[in-house]
Amino acid sequence: xxxxxxxxxxxxxxxxxxxxxxxxxxxxxxxxxxxxxxxxxxxxxxxxxxxxxxxxxxxxxxxxxxxxxxxxxxxxxxxxxxxxxxxxxxxxxxxxxxxxxxxxxxxxxxxxxxxxxxxxxxxxxxxxxxxxxx
Numbered sequence: 774x775x776x777x778x779x780x781x782x783x784x785x786x787x788x789x790x791x792x793x794x795x796x797x798x799x800x801x802x803x804x805x806x807x808x809x810x811x812x813x814x815x816x817x818x819x820x821x822x823x824x825x826x827x828x829x830x831x832x833x834x835x836x837x838x839x840x841x842x843x844x845x846x847x848x849x850x851x852x853x854x855x856x857x858x859x860x861x862x863x864x865x866x867x868x869x870x871x872x873x874x875x876x877x878x879x880x881x882x883x884x885x886x887x888x889x890x891x892x893x894x895x896x897x898x899x900x901x902x903x904x905x906x907x
């Protein structure tokens with residue numbers, strides 16, 4: 774019996790996070806929820822992976838210097854990537870930062886620290902319809 778032939782495709786998520794311990798927690802939670810993940814620790818690697826990979830969603834840290842906001846804008850201007858949902862996962866909890874992230878085109882903004890039991894559900898809510906109907 775070959776289970777591989779009946780496998781449902783897993784959501785592919787790019788994790789853009791400059792703190793390795795946080796990236797590993799996000800990877801663990803999304804992996805436990807049935808997702809495949811790749812991690813980029815900086816913006817240049819994230820752009821390379823985003824363009825090469827076929828990701829269903831990108832999680833994005835605000836990152837020092839606001840690079841995450843700039844990167845979100847770049848992704849939304851890219852014709853190939855503009856429809857990929859982006860979820861900020863950031864320690865920048867100020868309302869202005871959250872509003873700015875959403876104005877740049879993010880689908881959601883999750884502040885750190887986050888509730889681990891709710892985290893994957895919140896992420897998957899932005900891509901689940903693709904896998905239920907696609």
